[in-house]
Amino acid sequence: MKQFVEGSHAIAEIVKRCRPGVVSAYPITPQTHIVEGLAQMVADKELNAQFVNVESEHSAASVVLGAQATGVRTYTATSSQGLLLMAEVVFNIAGLRLPVVMTTANRAVSAPINIWNDQQDVMTVRDSGWVLLFAETIQEAVDLHLQAYRIGEDPRVMLPVMVNMDGFILTHGMEVVDMPSQEEVDKFVTPYSTTYKLDVDNPLTMGYLADPDYYIEIRYMVQQTHQELLTIIPEVAAQFKRQFKRGEGNGLIEGYHLEDAEQVFVAMGSVCGTIRDSVDEFRSKGKKAGLLKIASYRPFPKNEIVKALSRAREVAVVDKSISLGGFGPLYTDLSAAVSSMGAKAPKVSGFVIGLGGRDITLQSIQEVYECLSGKQVDCEFIGLKKELLAEAK
Numbered sequence: 372m373k374q375f376v377e378g379s380h381a382i383a384e385i386v387k388r389c390r391p392g393v394v395s396a397y398p399i400t401p402q403t404h405i406v407e408g409l410a411q412m413v414a415d416k417e418l419n420a421q422f423v424n425v426e427s428e429h430s431a432a433s434v435v436l437g438a439q440a441t442g443v444r445t446y447t448a449t450s451s452q453g454l455l456l457m458a459e460v461v462f463n464i465a466g467l468r469l470p471v472v473m474t475t476a477n478r479a480v481s482a483p484i485n486i487w488n489d490q491q492d493v494m495t496v497r498d499s500g501w502v503l504l505f506a507e508t509i510q511e512a513v514d515l516h517l518q519a520y521r522i523g524e525d526p527r528v529m530l531p532v533m534v535n536m537d538g539f540i541l542t543h544g545m546e547v548v549d550m551p552s553q554e555e556v557d558k559f560v561t562p563y564s565t566t567y568k569l570d571v572d573n574p575l576t577m578g579y580l581a582d583p584d585y586y587i588e589i590r591y592m593v594q595q596t597h598q599e600l601l602t603i604i605p606e607v608a609a610q611f612k613r614q615f616k617r618g619e620g621n622g623l624i625e626g627y628h629l630e631d632a633e634q635v636f637v638a639m640g641s642v643c644g645t646i647r648d649s650v651d652e653f654r655s656k657g658k659k660a661g662l663l664k665i666a667s668y669r670p671f672p673k674n675e676i677v678k679a680l681s682r683a684r685e686v687a688v689v690d691k692s693i694s695l696g697g698f699g700p701l702y703t704d705l706s707a708a709v710s711s712m713g714a715k716a717p718k719v720s721g722f723v724i725g726l727g728g729r730d731i732t733l734q735s736i737q738e739v740y741e742c743l744s745g746k747q748v749d750c751e752f753i754g755l756k757k758e759l760l761a762e763a764k
Contacts, residue, residue: 623665
């Protein structure tokens, strides 16, 4: 059923229809509307679940870890400093192979304090072992939550999945969303069942100490599962597309005008919409521009990316985060991927844009495009206010 709805409310609705047994979260802007909605659904008995109020994000993550460990489907959501506060448990959840699903309403990280959107928060936990998916639109965010439960709970996977949606832009934006019925969701997301759980009748140990004789093999197995996910995620995306008759790309990447593109933008999240409009404008002027959207950042789809960029001469990687002292995270990963192309590799430049919610306009993308014709850059900031920099000196 199509409805005009705020992004956060759409996520609460789709999570309800996935039937989690335990929901726990601590409110933080701009995530609050999601869990506020779920708490109301539990109170109104629309959702048969326990909503556990806690005093911090660290505790919220601990609650869903414990519940998932007993064989119960769970859900949580957070943002920015909240994700950083639960970072210890985020790593534990992945290491314990527990398929928790979490929404991160991406937001800048302090200091200085800033409540607006960029993707710095998720990049701080990119090495945790979680599957990291990125939504461009509210509809895509809704659809990714259904796929997240299918992916994480697959017996071949058993890993947590984080659905990233840009704070305010998607969480508080309004959009017409095709919301699946409960019956449709039940057909796609079947009841959670696992033998890997804490059970007094069949005791096992979770979270044991792994000394040097065991630790590296455990990390290796998580890495190998991520390699298998490069096949599993497209499987789930294809199944979703067959049932719901929508969805672009293969769950890992999505291309726009890549068939003959010579200059290609690479990005994740809602900025892809602005880049699409820019690509259309460039092409109307005879410029062969294209977009490669990364839908799955972890696992990182190296082979798919290399294939998609096989005809490109110049690539602009647009990061909404930065590894201070280094480069944009997506730029770093993509540069490593295309290095395997040898002499056929395109010139790759990295751009940092939109930090702290700075507007990303068509003019911003035009500035990126103009930089491509010059020398290769690895960490070019777009939209800097030179007068502020001068005052700071």
